[in-house]
Amino acid sequence: MNTSIPPRLVADALWLLTARSRGGNHWVSNAHCQIQTIEFGGHSHPISLLEHSNWQECAASSPRSALLRAHRQRLKQSTSATARIADTLSCLVYGPLSALMHTGKLDQAALVANYLLPTSLYPAWGADDIQLMTERLQTAHPQRPLMMQHLSSEVCPQLMQHLRNLGWKMVATRTVFLSDPQQTQQTGFWPDTDVEIVHQDQLSNSDLHELHALYQLHKRSNVRQTNHLQTDFSLAFFELCLETGFVELTGLRWQGHWVGILGTYTQTDSDWLTAPLMAWDHNLPVSVKPEHLLHDLFIREAQQKQLRLHCGTEQKIAPDRSHSAIEYTAIYDQHLPTTQKIANRWFSALFQQCVYRPS
Template sequence: MWEQALRPVISGLGAILRSGSIDDAVIVNNALISTNLHPDLSAVALAKITRVLVEAHPDCAIAWRSVHGRDSELPERLRANGYQLIPARSVLFVPTKDRQFESHRDYRKDLNLWHSTLADPDGYRLTAPSCLTDEQCLRIAELYRMLYLEKYSWHSPQYQSSFFEQTARTGMFKYLLIERAGRIDAVIGYYTNHQHLAAPIIGYDTSLPRELGLYRMINLQITETAWQRGLEVHASSGVASFKRSRGAETEIEYTAVYAQHLSRRQRFAWHTLDAVINSVAPTLIDRFEL
């Protein structure tokens, strides 16, 4: 029903966006992953970055993905520098101070599951290698493909094994492996910035029985790792009810766009997109409990 009602709007909007060359954009601090964690830059720094990029790319919009106001004044500072804040998605954060997540029954059940597998001599174990072997990288690529591509969408980034080797070697991501009998059955790749921990790389063997609780173990280890580091979890989007039942809280994430230097046609495209999304996003978020 919603798709049919929105189809004419989307079609008309698409024509406006194409005519406004909306794909011509420079995306700042974009690591080509699902969630970008930004430092809490000052207004002066943002103004300088914007000025340099406008001079270097006069025909392109300047955009920042994954902008949120969780413990950050970044949205307000971007707005003060002339950026439009366009709602992008509803995301979730898990506060870890004082281990308040343990007040949730589902989290305690996950913790009991982990303690149970640790008590089993043949159960799962967590390892945190500082570097990855070729064999480990191949297995991680397989687990990522099973979850992100085969289960969810082939439009997700299709990382190869060399990506995991390089991100581990350079320290871009730290990896946690959930192993049993010498075989990796689940993986977490995470990084930290400005009081938050995000895990854009996860995967598990979806051919194994769901009763093993591999995804529950992944979620548990992400939260525990963040708590140990004194950080909140940026839990991205998806499976919202699962995450909320384990202490996650909802925030809106924006794409911040600077288009003041562009042609009238390009500015019109961005302002139209901004107006349409800001008018329908609250309704969709409420309707689908995003």
Template sequence: MQLRAVADMRANDWPDSEDGRYAARYLTPLAHEGTRAYVTNAHADLYALGNDEVVLPVAVPRGEGPGDSYVLSPYTHYVLYAREELRRETHPVLSALLSPALGAAGRALLAAGFDRAAQANAWLLSTNLYPPALRADHLPPMLHRLLEAFPDRPILFRSLDAHHNPGLLRALEALGCDLLFSRRVYYQDVTTARVRQRKQVRVDLARLRRSPYQEVAGPDFSDADLERARELYGRLYLEKYSRHNPQFTARFFRLARDGALLKLIGYRSPQGRLDAVLGYYVRGAVMTQPIFGYDTALPQSAGLYPLLSARVILEGQRLQLRVNASAGVGPFKRLRGGEPALEYHAVYTRHLPARQRRVWQALRAFLDRAAVPFIERGGY
């Protein structure tokens, strides 16, 4: 199993496979130009971990302090983002009581090197699907190689859940990893009658068919459309939700189009304005949509969010794929047949000093005993 700095790799160093070529197209520009040229709030060095069969990106934070997106920074994920969610989703008094505790916990986590983790399968996206070629027997040599390269850092494998990769979860736990709850995501088996026959799905698909919007395929996006797509994503994910989400640049959208990293689909109004956009990618039998955005200034009656969701269902049916609909808006997704799954990060810390290990173990205990029950009761 090899680990190489992406910036030092040549074209023939990548696996000669669909996944290998995809990784080369995706990671090489980010490594050469810097991750922040593509994701403003993600500053990392990139490595490629793998062999002739499979390759995973490894992101190592540059260690310049808090401020990175949650897709790179565990501190942002578990402290800053959690604080925002508390303010948004809970009673103000409860939020005021818990926020100081989160702050104290955050200081302890940072002191324990929490944000120094070397992170495998880190594409700097909200949902990081694993390549189908990855097997459980690949994981021991992968972990060994990461420990050789980063002996003083936690080792973290991102975005695992029992719905999609139970074998990888079990294998990493058997290797001594702690499973840290990350998010509650939703899967839609859109090819099944259980989803197709949902009343809300039928309503959304009928509205999509009647929509006055014109669909625009990704290769037909002009550079102005790409800039508008960046703006639409930002209106939803950054302005409405959180600045801690990945802040993609216009250069990222251009790379997604020109390198076929994401399949972009847009919707243009009768006035010629791009008002909604989605971007998805596929691994094996699963698709997920890290790009989702629309003009939030338009009235809700425009129905742009349901329009995009209906288009995802149609695409999943066309390609015979299961949809990983990521996290958030749980009631909306359950109405459309979404089934919840707990997503985890697998973290290995046995090589670290006991003081650092205890911090990670305390976080796991808190997440298992408090955070997961709270989220499941709330239906998030």
């Protein structure tokens, strides 16, 4: 693609252009949200709007799924006695939380710069950009709370401070793992394996149907990812990634069959690399472990690009020498009626005390 525009901006613009006309489910099959745009920082950015919080909405598009259903699902999947007891008693907490979320309309919030990825990275916006964004969103969505997901004081400290200065409230919502692979030794690859690494520039459109089928098989095979909360990327999303590098794809091939796929993502001027897409074949011989090679590829790419690693809990990997970090959801409701602001305040307090208590 011959253009003087940076590839990241081209990819974002094509994602946004199509999402505006076709909706979020064009890229993510279980994200039935409307996509609008806002101008700040010199570019257009997506605003995702959910009218009806269907129980099948993925966490990337639905605050209700991200804040309530995801934590409830973890309780149901846990085998510990404490978690089973908590799940039994959870209706005493989740019922009031659900009612508060409905009253404050948090489940119908306007999500800022939401590209429907399970992990988010943001450009280095300045204080003026954030002020302009907040003012324009209040005008465009006077009845909706404003929300930004996946904020960490280590990954985007200045952005969080700009938001706080304007009255955005931070609610701790999940734990992620961060690491600096530049401080570790080069990862080793299997010396005896015949798994072929196929990079983005070696993939073709004819490969995408098989890679997408592998991704779907992974979601069905992995017990922890069979629930509806996980992001379900469409075949069209795979095609976008191959065309623009929106997410950079790397495939693994063994004996002529695709056995693994890694999709990595970064943002302009970001020091971080994340992997919103990772899948492998679960029905291979013990000697072939594509998940280990995908893990090594992720670290190796960060080392080559001199970026640090950002790993969401849904990836089920923790790089060497990684440490946990708290991610926050930022909420702005100063433009809303008093009833909604009170409901949101109580929701945040109850959620922090009874659902996710950061250590």
